[in-house]
Amino acid sequence: MSSIxxxxxSKDNAIAAQVKARLGQWGHQSVFLGFDPExxxxxxxxxxxxxxxxxxxxxxxxxxxSHASMASRWCFAEVTHAKALxxxxxxxxxxxxxxxxxxxxxxxxxxxxxxxxAYDHLEQLLLAARLDPNESFDSERVDVFxxxxxxxxxxxxxxxxxLEQQGWLVWWERQVSVGKSFDEVIRAALTAARLxxxxxxxxxxxxxxxxxxxxxxxxxxxxxxVILDEQVKIPLEFGEVRAxxxxxxxxxxxxxxxxxxxxxxxxxxxxSSSSAIHGSSSRPLQKRFxxxxxxxxxxxxxxxxxxxxxxxxxxxxxxxxxxxFTAVIALFLFGSWxxxxxxxxxxNASAEAQRVSVVCQTFAGMGPEMIIxxxxxxxxxxxxxxxxxxxxxxxxxxxxTIAMSxxxxxxxxxxxxxxxxxxxxxxxxxWGRGRRPVVNVSWDDAKAYAxxxxxxxxxxxxxxxxxxxxxxxxxxxxxxxxxxxxxxGQLKEYAVYRVDRTEPVGGKKPNGLGLxxxxxxxxxxxxxxWHGDYTGAPADGSVWQEANGGVCSMRGVRGGSWYNKPExxxxxNRDGDGANHRRYTFGFRLAQDLER
Numbered sequence: 286m287s288s289i290x291x292x293x294x295s296k297d298n299a300i301a302a303q304v305k306a307r308l309g310q311w312g313h314q315s316v317f318l319g320f321d322p323e324x325x326x327x328x329x330x331x332x333x334x335x336x337x338x339x340x341x342x343x344x345x346x347x348x349x350x351s352h353a354s355m356a357s358r359w360c361f362a363e364v365t366h367a368k369a370l371x372x373x374x375x376x377x378x379x380x381x382x383x384x385x386x387x388x389x390x391x392x393x394x395x396x397x398x399x400x401x402x403a404y405d406h407l408e409q410l411l412l413a414a415r416l417d418p419n420e421s422f423d424s425e426r427v428d429v430f431x432x433x434x435x436x437x438x439x440x441x442x443x444x445x446x447x448l449e450q451q452g453w454l455v456w457w458e459r460q461v462s463v464g465k466s467f468d469e470v471i472r473a474a475l476t477a478a479r480l481x482x483x484x485x486x487x488x489x490x491x492x493x494x495x496x497x498x499x500x501x502x503x504x505x506x507x508x509x510x511v512i513l514d515e516q517v518k519i520p521l522e523f524g525e526v527r528a529x530x531x532x533x534x535x536x537x538x539x540x541x542x543x544x545x546x547x548x549x550x551x552x553x554x555x556x557s558s559s560s561a562i563h564g565s566s567s568r569p570l571q572k573r574f575x576x577x578x579x580x581x582x583x584x585x586x587x588x589x590x591x592x593x594x595x596x597x598x599x600x601x602x603x604x605x606x607x608x609x610f611t612a613v614i615a616l617f618l619f620g621s622w623x624x625x626x627x628x629x630x631x632x633n634a635s636a637e638a639q640r641v642s643v644v645c646q647t648f649a650g651m652g653p654e655m656i657i658x659x660x661x662x663x664x665x666x667x668x669x670x671x672x673x674x675x676x677x678x679x680x681x682x683x684x685x686t687i688a689m690s691x692x693x694x695x696x697x698x699x700x701x702x703x704x705x706x707x708x709x710x711x712x713x714x715x716w717g718r719g720r721r722p723v724v725n726v727s728w729d730d731a732k733a734y735a736x737x738x739x740x741x742x743x744x745x746x747x748x749x750x751x752x753x754x755x756x757x758x759x760x761x762x763x764x765x766x767x768x769x770x771x772x773x774g775q776l777k778e779y780a781v782y783r784v785d786r787t788e789p790v791g792g793k794k795p796n797g798l799g800l801x802x803x804x805x806x807x808x809x810x811x812x813x814x815w816h817g818d819y820t821g822a823p824a825d826g827s828v829w830q831e832a833n834g835g836v837c838s839m840r841g842v843r844g845g846s847w848y849n850k851p852e853x854x855x856x857x858n859r860d861g862d863g864a865n866h867r868r869y870t871f872g873f874r875l876a877q878d879l880e881r
Contacts (some may be wrong), residue, residue, distance in 0.1 A: 288315040289416075290343040290372075294353035300379055301349060307404055313416075317343060320772055332590070340366055341446070345373040345416055347407075350393070352382045365657060373414050377388035377403060428554055430478030432498035434489035440513055441484055444531070448482075451547055453554060471498070480507045480553050482546075486514045496749065499523055509549060511542075539697055540720075616751040645692040645720075645791040645801065653690035653698065655877060656799050658753070660686040663762025665755055665820055667857040675859045684756045684826040688877040692790035692801045693809065693841040694734065699741040703735050705750060714869055720789035722807045722872040728840040728864040731810045731873040738875070748812040749876035751841050751859075758804065758844065758856040760797025767854055768803035769796035780805030780854055781847050788847070804854040807822065807872030808842040815839035815861035839863055846870035 291309060293301045305318050317339045340346070343354040346367040363424035364387060367374055369724040376388045378395050392410065396403035429448055433441045456474045471494075475481065481502030487494045502508030503523065510519065510528035519528065529546040645654060666672060696711075696718035703710050711725035723822040726734075728748075735746045749757070758768040765771050770781035779796065781788045782805040791801045803809075812828045814835035831837055839861045845854035848870055852858070862868070 286373075288343040288345075289313055290317045290340055290346045290363075290367070291349070292346055292354070292360055292367070293349035294351060294357050294360060296353040297349050297351050297379065304347065304349065304377070311408060311411075313411075336363065343367075343372060345375060345411070345414065348374060348388060350376050350378045350382055350384050353378045355382050355385050361385065361387070373416070375407060375410055377407065378756065381404060427456045427474060427477045427479070428453040429455045429480050429482055429550070430475050430498070430502075431455060431482045431484060432489075432495050432502070433457070433484040434486065434492045434495055436488045437484060437486050439511070440486075444482075444484065444511070445814050447543065448547075448550075451550075453550070475501055478507075479736050480509060480550060481505075482550075483508060483510045483523075485510055485512045485517050485519050487517055490517060490520060507553065509546065511546060515697065539701070551798055555755070575675055581760045600691065645695075653692065653694065653875060655688040656691050657877075657879075658684070658687050658689050658757045658798060659761060660684060661756070661762050663756050663759060664764070665752055665822070665857075667855070669752040670856055673859075675818055676857045680819055680822060680824065682752045682756070682822075682824055682826050684753055684762070686879055687724060687749075687753060688879060689753070689798075689800060690874040690876075691795075691799065691875045693807055693872050694731075695790055696723050699723040699726065699734060702737050706737060708733075710859055711867070712869075714786065720791075721787045722790055722802070723871055724787060724807055724869050725867045726871060726873065727812075727867045728810045730867070734873075735875055746875045746877055748810055750826055750828045751811045751813040751843065752823070752829075753876060754809065754811050754843050756826070757798060757800055758796065763797060765796070765856055767851070768800070768856055769794060773851055776804070776851055776854070780845075782849055782851065782854055784847050786847060803844055803847055804856065805849070806847055807844075808846045808860065808870050809844050810871065810873040811841040813839055813841045836861075837864075842871060 290712040291301050291305060301318060304315050308316050340363065344731050346364070347366055348354070348360070364374065364385075368387070374388065374391045376384060376391055376393045378384055378393055378397060380397065384393055394403050394406045394410070403609055424851075431441060431445055431448075441457060445455045448455050458479060475498055481498065483489075483495060483502060499510070499520075500506060500522075503526065508523070508526055510523060510526055511531050512519070512528045513531055513534075515532055529549070530542040531540070531546070532542075534540045534543050539806075660683075661679060662683040664679050665682045667676040668679060669677060672679075696713060697720060700710060700718065700723075702708070708730075711723060712720070713724065731748060735748060739746045759765045760769065766773075767776055767780060770776060778781070779794050781802065782794060790806070793801065793805075795801045796803055814830050814837035816822070816829060816833060816835050823829055829835060842860050842862055843858070845858060853860075862871070
């Protein structure tokens with residue numbers, strides 16, 4: 286598929302339309318343009334959620350680099366999210382702007398010397414990247430072919446994304462290029478695939494197309510069925526092939542059926558060689574970070590300018606045209622398990638407690654989702670007239686780029702470690718486990734978890750240093766009192782505090798970097814030995830050990846907890862405790878060094 290996403294500023298709408306038109310002349314029919322009523326986002330929808338969904342679906346991102354777009358945090362978020370998803374990125378310089386450093390790893394096309402030359406260059410790069418509009422798929426890149434009924438597309442999309450996050454290349458979108466027949470595309474993809482996953486539902490068992498595709502997988506000995514519905518009667522000829530039971534599977538929760546499916550597929554496909562920050566226990570994955578900064582809506586005009594209703598495409602599937610009504614239903618079903626990252630207002634407290642945050646989702650055997658924390662300098666500590674003695678003297682610190690886990694480590698994640706290593710499960714106080722942040726863990730426990738996860742994934746997880754933590758809590762060194770805000774009246778929107786227990790991670794608003802619960806919920810262990818104040822503190826953000834009176838039998842904890850008052854949740858507030866102490870207020874999150 287040659288799906289292309291155009292990232293640009295609203296001030297460059299006309300140029301974006303021209304670029305899309307040229308792509309169309311080359312045969313690229315699947316191009317996302319935000320203000321285009323035929324493929325853009327309709328008014329009233331959650332813009333960030335929809336944009337990130339489009340980024341996940343595309344194969345490449347073309348960035349129109351101008352003074353306006355390089356100054357837009359919205360565009361910046363699109364680019365960093367695309368990089369995190371491992372998408373192909375093609376920057377085009379359209380004025381004399383200095384292209385942002387985040388794009389300099391890619392070959393920049395210079396359109397200021399003439400558009401025709403730039404178009405020739407772009408076309409060559411697209412073809413070199415195997416984005417040929419006449420090819421519906423890359424036959425050398427198909428690991429898993431998913432066979433399903435078109436009515437089940439929304440549920441299959443969740444399964445496809447989950448398998449992609451295991452590092453495999455999954456063919457499941459039924460898109461057909463101009464000049465190609467549907468049968469031809471399906472047959473070619475099915476032949477090229479190394480493995481066939483057939484999704485049995487009450488609908489698919491009646492589909493001739495699904496049964497024909499399943500027969501091909503069975504004939505080749507690479508058929509892996511999954512069952513999504515209760516009481517599904519699998520066609521008799523496939524009944525002897527063991528099916529993975531995914532009837533109650535949710536993509537953000539551990540599930541034995543999905544784990545077994547992954548294990549079985551791994552036995553055929555082996556382990557991916559892709560490098561990643563978000564990896565499984567024995568296979569690195571494609572890099573998957575969330576957007577590097579909190580997106581503001583200053584550049585929203587390039588999308589909101591559309592007042593017309595979206596003209597829904599008619600999907601062609603199994604010889605039937607699925608009309609717009611089905612598309613709306615599919616989106617509704619998809620929305621039943623996907624939760625808007627930036628937090629829609631819950632209808633009631635029960636629904637809020639059960640919602641699953643997309644940005645905090647993990648799968649069995651995988652580490653936490655990570656967010657890039659960009660390099661920068663900031664003033665660490667509190668102003669002399671506002672802080673406690675432990676927060677002084679205020680001093681300048683420079684932080685290098687790292688990654689940090691989007692949310693605090695949960696019971697789900699820690700319990701897998703405890704079971705694998707024979708450790709006792711930490712007491713949850715009767716509050717519940719699952720998506721709540723793990724509590725009753727010591728600094729020693731947190732270190733052991735980081736080492737275990739690093740060994741299993743081949744990635745270097747660790748605790749953040751105290752300087753890294755404060756810089757990240759302040760949304761990249763901003764002068765914020767709490768993580769995400771300086772207004773106490775808004776603090777309840779960002780933090781869990783002055784309550785009687787923890788709450789599931791990701792239930793409040795994130796700070797400006799997209800990090801959740803940096804203030805409140807649980808206090809978070811950091812790497813540093815305890816120091817009574819900042820006298821002699823490192824200026825490079827590195828870990829502060831015994832030097833200048835460090836007490837390494839004690840370690841720092843930051844951020845405040847569910848129990849504390851607002852003053853204890855301040856980004857500059859510091860506390861320390863014994864490295865072997867466990868409390869109902871103590872938890873942690875992870876950091877990771879990035880390749881230089």
